Amino acid sequence: MTPDWLDDLRATLPDEALREVGDAYLAEPRGTWRGSAGAVVAPRNAEEVSQVVRFAAARGIPIVPWGGGTGLVGGQTMPDAAPILLTTERMRAIRAVHPAENVLIVEAGCILADVQSAAAQADRLFPLALASEGTARIGGLLSTNAGGVNVLRYGNARDLCLGIEAVMPSGEVFRGLRRLRKDNTGYDLKGLLIGAEGTLGIITAAALRLFPRPVSSGTSMMVVPGPEAALDLLSMAQASGGVSAFELISGQGLRFLAETDLPVRPPFDEVPEWSVLIDLGLGPGGDPQKQLETLFAEAFDIGLVSDGVIAQSEQQRHDLWAVRETIPEANKRVGAIVSNDISLPLSAVPDFIEGCTIRLRREEDLRINCFGHLGDGNLHYNLFPVEGRTKADYAGRAAILREIVDEEVAAREGSFSAEHGVGRLKVGVLERYGDPTKLAAMRAIKDALDPKGIMNPGAVLRSR
Incomplete structure (x- = not known):
């Protein structure tokens, strides 16, 4: 049904700013959510975004920001209304490069891979790296405070951003594209x-931090007895310096690669139950291969590793990382009953994996693929059907299984959302486990900045 305000909106914007409402904008990657939209608009700049927001605010129309559509918690979909879906896909300019300052200013619609390339052209590194970097856009990545594989060394998206430009719920433009490392002039609106997942405003551009490119890099996959040994190996690796990423990989994830006929395989004759992927980035004079060889030898002597491969070329580095980065695609093909993006204190990781796994398997016959960014305590602890069954067979049990995981995480003072955000999927979990004072403050901020409740309503906090 065509909304009665659509003709007025068309009159507000250039013709090229309107898009056809279709599946490309309404579906999300896992198929868990399907949204709706009364209109899809693609503004060219912050001023056009401001026009859209003012139009929506005057009429009380919800706005759902849409970046690359790669979110996994339903933040980019609104199934129960006909909002204006605002895509940043036309806002893709690299506005400025300041190599001497290690700063890159980009618009919100820039795809992450293009930002990485722009940094490389300036002989710099933008270290945010994740599996969806070919489609994820900077605005969405900032709105979810994305993590990725290099958080251990460089931090989350918030740590990589010096300033932002954003359109507030009133339609006013916050011009905060400052390139300062220190700025204590009041509240940190950035x-x-x-x-905030688009619930307090729409990010339209960002000043991003760059870093010197490592002179030399090295990658190794090592077999470990279990998560506890992996943590000990992490400590040893960090003592040597230069660790950019430290990924935990379970044997189930590797077996999924073969089960789903994906063209990558682990570099071992037998699939190990646990392995880690280590990435080093060193400065002048560093020898990452020698450092990894020394790490392996010392860890082998004390029983922390039993086998390993050290990349001898850039292609071999790529092949090892392809194993890790293809696991999410294998998961998608198998079909998860429940996907969990959790974080834990590092010392609690082994106990959680053991305890939660035992409890889940008492409840249901299932397979568990546990993998993720061990260096910062972020695990993707996902539950799958046993062979011969599908996730539909577990439909009546999924909520119970998810609740068990949430309880086990909370019992160890962890978080049920590490890097994917809250979206619409986890609003109830936030209400159950969130600190009451924090939730009250969040609600007060939302009501103050967005009194009409038009900015991505239903994401993060329930709509009033």
């Missing part, structure tokens, strides 16, 4: 908007 930090508030980053991670």
Whole structure:
């Protein structure tokens, strides 16, 4: 049904700013959510975004920001209304490069891979890296405070951003594209908007931090007895310096690669139950291969590793990382009953994996693929059907299984959302486990900045 305000909206914007409402904008990657939209608009700049927001605010029309559509918690979909879906896909300019300052200013619609390439052309590194970097856009990544594989060394998206430009719920433009490392002039509005999932405003551009490119890099996959040994190996690796990423990989994830006929395989004759992927980035004079060889030898002597491969070329580095980065695609093909993006204190990781796994398997016959960014305590602890069954067979049990995981995480003072955000999927979990004072403050901020409740309503906090 065509909304009665659509003709007025068309009159507000250039013709090229309107898009056809279709599946490309309404579906999300896992098929868990399907949204709706009364209109899809693609503004060219912050001023056009401001026009859209003012139009929506005057009529009380919800706005759902849409970046690359790669979110996994339903933040980019609104199934129960006909909102204006605002895509940043036309806002893709690299506005400025400041190599001497290690700063890159980009618009929100820039795809992450293009930002990485722009940094490389300036002989710099933008270290945010994740599996969806070919489609994820900077605005969405900042709005969810994305993590990725290099958080251990460089931090989350919030840590990689010096300033932002954003359109507030009133339609006013916050012009905060400052390139300062220190700025204590009042409340940190930038930090508030980053991670807010479009509920407090729409990010339109960002000043991003760059870093010197490592002179030399090295990658190794090592077999470990279990998560506890992996943590000990992490400590040893960090003592040597230069660790950019430290990924935990379970044997189930590797077996899924073969089960789903994906063209990558682990570099071992037998699939190990646990392995880690280590990435080093060193400065002048560093020898990452020698450092990894020394790490392996010392860890082998004390029983922390039993086998391993050290990349001898850039292609071999790529092949090892392809194993890790293809696991999410294998998961998608198998079909998860429940997907969990959790974080834990590092010392609690082994106990959680053991305890939660035992409890789940008492409840249901299932397979568990546990993998993720061990260096910062972020695990993707996902539950799958046993062979011969599908996730539909577990439909009546999924909520119970998810609740068990949430309880086990909370019992160890962890978080049920590490890097994917809250979206619409986890609003109830936030209400159950969130600190009451924090939730009250969040609600007060939302009501103050967005009194009409038009900015991505239903994401992060329930709509009033």
